[in-house]
Amino acid sequence: MDYSFTEEQQMFRDMFTGFVAKEIEPMAEHMDNDEAIPVALLRKSAMQGFLGALLPEDYGGAALDAISYILLLEEVAKSCMSMAMVLHVHNGLAGQAIRLHGSVAQQEAWLPALAEGSVIGAWAFAEADGSGLADLQTRAIPDGAGYRLNGAKAWVSNASIAGLLVVLAATPEGPTAFLVPADSPGLKLGARDKTLGMRGVQVHPLYLDNVEVAADMVLGQPGAAQQLLDSVNNFSRLAMATIALGGAHHALELGVNFAIERKQFGVEIAQKGAIQAFIADSAVEVETLRSQIYRCASLADQNNLDGEAASIAKLWANRVAYQVANRMIQTHGGYGYILDYAIGRVFRDCRTIEGIEGGNRSQQTAIARSILAAHGLELA
Ligand SMILES: Cc1cc2nc3c(=O)[nH]c(=O)nc-3n(C[C@H](O)[C@H](O)[C@H](O)COP(=O)(O)OP(=O)(O)OC[C@H]3O[C@@H](n4cnc5c(N)ncnc54)[C@H](O)[C@@H]3O)c2cc1C
Structure with a gap:
């Protein structure tokens, strides 16, 4: 198996990282406080092609492959999970449904406007x-x-x-x-x-x-909404898992930085075994989640992402995001509860992800149903 990105995917990732650092990161705290994504930021994102990320080039889209799109969501979510979610609902649900199921007239009427961001x-x-x-x-x-x-x-x-x-x-x-x-x-x-x-x-x-x-x-x-859902659901669950990955990565970064800066009795708290265990366990979880998500994105590019793989990714993502953010709040000690510190926002965002595209119980049911069906038992 080839685990490397193509040159184009790396180039896209660098471009996403640069845009996020310049335009999204400085706004992330404001977006949480204001409870909104600024229209100007959506416009700038549209100019980068983010609002037409999955749409065909003929309609003004960027026609990203699944891996590049997942990298976009991951990079954005490392700064702002809300922004990544807004992009995904627009691209991966509304846009994809029209791309995959719309008539030519519907595509001509709506896809260019979605791609340029004049319609969300x-x-x-x-x-x-x-x-x-x-x-x-x-x-x-x-x-x-x-x-x-x-x-x-x-x-x-x-x-x-x-x-x-x-x-x-x-x-x-x-x-x-x-x-x-x-x-x-x-x-x-x-x-x-x-x-x-x-x-x-x-x-x-x-x-x-x-x-x-x-x-x-x-x-x-x-009468064909089931087919429509079948065509977007698995990838959308993977997209939400990716947003959780970005959040978990961000939480870990914040925790590591804090553990190095914070001194107790003249010693960095990163010198303490308990804090090192938090960091190491979190890194293991984030990296296994990342590998799983990239593998699923590669399957999506081959039209092979099934419901079981998507649910496994989403269930693990829900858990990792929550566990990592929870440990990193604890790493911050009392400062974790002070709203000036970004970890509080990231913790709230990471906790919220389970409520979207299926919580842990429904993912467990979907995974068990698929495994048991492969063994000949159809669940009631
Ligand atoms: C921030 C946010 C944004 C969202 N955006 C959208 C959107 O844009 N469009 C959209 O359509 N939806 C959206 N949703 C809805 C989301 O995808 C879920 O459909 C919704 O959150 C389910 O909520 P509920 O209260 O009905 O949960 P319920 O289905 O009532 O579940 C409540 C609890 O019971 C558990 N449970 C439910 N059924 C079972 C079962 N059979 N077995 C075991 N346990 C079970 C669940 O896991 C959960 O823990 C959004 C949700 C949130 C939180």
Whole structure:
């Protein structure tokens, strides 16, 4: 197996690192405090091609391969997990769904605007009672040449900055994905959800009250939302695992720097065995997670990333992010609880990642289901 990056991937990574150091790192604390990503930063990111990262070059995108895209998310998340999440919802959910399932007319209408960042994408799947396709309470009733959408969505990231939402709703043909412009009459945002971490991501509930959607805004075929989810889910879980990796890496860096700078009775706390154990265990976890994620990205580039591998990565990422950030808070001692220190933000962000794209219990269920199925047992 070849574990090296191509020259192009290394060049991209250097470019991402440079942009993050110059534009994102100085803003990361502000984004947490202001609970928003500045529009100017999104514009600059668009000029670097980050908003069209996965979109085809014909539509103004950068057409990154999976490894390069994962490197982008990792580098951004090393500074700001919120920014990485905003980029991924736009690129990896809304953008990918249109790239993979949109008609030519839909792609021509939306992909250039998504790539240049004049339209931000959002993904409205989850509902207050859960996020299963079979249980969708949002309904799309056929009406004339299109549909009328009614219902409520929960947890819509990017909601207040989005120009276009991919909304999943039940239709008589089955669960269906729709493209819904944010200015559609009848579409309303609820009050901003104040989140523990990843506070730069603007998360809102979304209400649909008789929202009219033309038939040509169905994304893919009516009743075919499962295929659409199947095509984005595994990679999206890997993307969230990558954001966790960036956060865990950042937490470890902060802890190491603090342990070297902080002296107790004239001696760096890094000289203490307990602190060294924290650092070593965390480094082992971060590096094994990184290897696993790069391997999965390579599988994604070969169209071979399956649900089991993606869930293994996400489960491990949830744990590593939490454990490493928790140890590094402890490394900071009392300073870990003082909000002037970045470790507090990183800890909150790392804790929040489990709540997105499936928590540990649902990853365990997915992994066990896949392994048992390979042994001939289908779980109920
Ligand atoms: C910051 C943030 C941003 C998000 N952004 C988006 C977005 O843009 N678009 C979108 O569609 N969604 C988004 N989500 C939603 C997210 O992906 C989940 O769907 C949502 O958080 C699930 O929350 P819930 O309260 O319904 O959890 P529940 O499903 O009620 O789970 C609660 C607990 O029960 C456990 N549990 C649930 N079912 C089982 C089971 N069968 N067996 C064992 N344990 C189980 C869970 O692991 C969890 O610990 C976001 C969430 C967050 C936190």
